[in-house]
Each structure stands twice: as C-alpha cells, then as structure tokens.
Amino acid sequence: MPPKLTLDRVKCSYHRPEGETVALTNISFTVSPGEFLAIIGPSGCGKSTLLSLICGLLSPDEGTILLDDSPIQSPGQQGRIGYMLQKDHLFEWRTILSNTFLGPELLHTLTPSAKKEISDMLATYGLGAFQHSRPSELSGGMRQRAALIRTLALKPELLLLDEPFSALDYQTRLSVCDDISAIIRNAGKTAILVTHDLSEAISIADRIIVLTRRPGRIKTIVPIHFSAESSSENSQAVRPLERRNLPEFSHYFNLLWKELQSDE
Ligand code: ADP
Ligand code: MG
Secondary structure, eight states: OOOSEEEEEEEEEEEETTEEEEEEEEEEEEEOTTOEEEEEOOTTSSHHHHHHHHTTSSOOSEEEEEETTEEOOSGGGTTTEEEEOSSOOOOTTSOHHHHHTHHHHHTTOOOHHHHHHHHHHHHHTTOGGGTTSOGGGSOHHHHHHHHHHHHHTTOOSEEEEESTTTTSOHHHHHHHHHHHHHHHHHTTOEEEEEESOHHHHHHHOSEEEEEOSSSBOEEEEEEOOOGGGTSTTOOSOOOHHHHTTSHHHHHHHHHHHHHHHTTO
C-alpha cells in the first residue's frame, strides 16, 4: 500500500533578526494508511515544528512533504488533515454541539446529515447528555474528547495530535488516552501523536520515532509490537491501559529510555 504521508530530507529553520535557528534537519519517514505513529524527543527538539510542517502551517527550507502523492498546498489541506493541540480551544460562547459543528460550518459542509453524524458521535463517546452544555461545565477529559470529535467532524484522513493529554492530571490522562486511541482506531484514521511521555507513546503507537535534541534529527525508529496483538482472536491493537501491563511494555520502555539518555 502506498504511504499516506511521505517526508523526504526535510529541513526547517526559524529566521529572526537575532539569527537563524535550525529546528529540524534531514527528516525522512513515511506513514502507512491507518498507522498510529508517535514522535518523542526532548522539549525544544522540533516536535511541534514537525506537525506544523506536515499540516502546511510552515514550509520546509529543504525537502518534500507529500500527502498521498501530492505536496501539501494549504494549511490543513481543506480538512484532509486534522490538528489537535494540548489546549482544547473550545469556544466558551458555543455549546459543545456547536463547537463540534465549527469545522464543517467554516467549510460550508454542515448538512443535516453531517449534523446528525456529529451528534451521534458525541453520543457514542459519552457526551450525548452534554451536547447543549458549555465547555466550562465539562471535565478536562470530556473537553479533550469533545475537541477530538470537533477535529473528526471534518473527516480528516490524517490526524495530528500535539501533546493532547499533557494538560490533564495523571489519572484522567490515562483514561482519556485510552478513549481517544479507541476513537481514532475505530475510525481507522492515520494518526501522528507528538509527546514527551515515553509510556504514553509505547501504550498507543504502532511505531515510535525518537528525535535528537535541536536541531532535531531522527535518532531511531522503533516498531512497537505486542505478542497479544498477533494472536488469532485479537489482531487489533490492545488498548493503551492494557498494553501498560504486558511484559513487552518494560522492554520497550528500557530500550527507548536508553535512546533518549544517550542524547544527553
Ligand atoms: P518541541 O515541540 O519539540 O518542544 P518546537 O518545535 O516547539 O519544539 O521548537 C523547536 C525549536 O525551535 C525550539 O528550540 C524553539 O526555541 C524554536 N522555535 C519554535 N518556534 C519558534 C519561532 N516561532 N521562532 C523562533 N524559534 C522558534
Ligand atoms: Mg511542542
């Protein structure tokens, strides 16, 4: 199957009066359709920059980025790429339902059937009773789920997640990570999650890219494989919370921990 996303020798710098900061250099990788990729690396290594490049908010100085076979032309590629951030950016003056309508509204695709689909999605993911509530009436975890549904309402082919759980407390974070991974996998989306949390990456991803300190380069790419997932009755990825209890989890943790430490 041809890749959903291809990065080839991408370099990106920030230009300021004080001088140039090279944020990323020589970044090449592909993402397969339906794959869940995680990108980890120390703070400031260029993770958010990488997502901004993929979504077309920034242009690379060198190299190419292709979605399917075409270069990224406009930010978000008219809804083909969804971007979810650490802050949920829900609008307080809108209800949860009308927050999730926002994307299709802006793209003039908010048909009655689109409305029903979004409202059904809210119900499926436990927010049915909160459709008419304001964001401030929801818990942090529920707000993050609402933000994800708002992103999915545009039916993006590729989802970019920039530390989406880091504003949540630890316990909420574990369960929201579980919920969100299930939603994304059920929808069959291709996703890229950026995080500085090693355990989170191992619990959710099919493959992990480790970046070096700035300027970020690819240090290593580690495929994540749990034997419980290849047994005949369970070809699906097991949920993040379950993965944390499997014996391979600590193997990957030690492996990736060493990779990150050797960069110090
Ligand atoms: P991460 O998300 O991994 O923490 P970023 O992608 O936000 O890292 O930033 C990578 C590097 O680029 C950082 O060292 C940061 O200081 C620099 N940087 C980020 N945004 C800008 C900007 N708008 N102008 C100049 N430098 C920036
Ligand atoms: Mg960042």
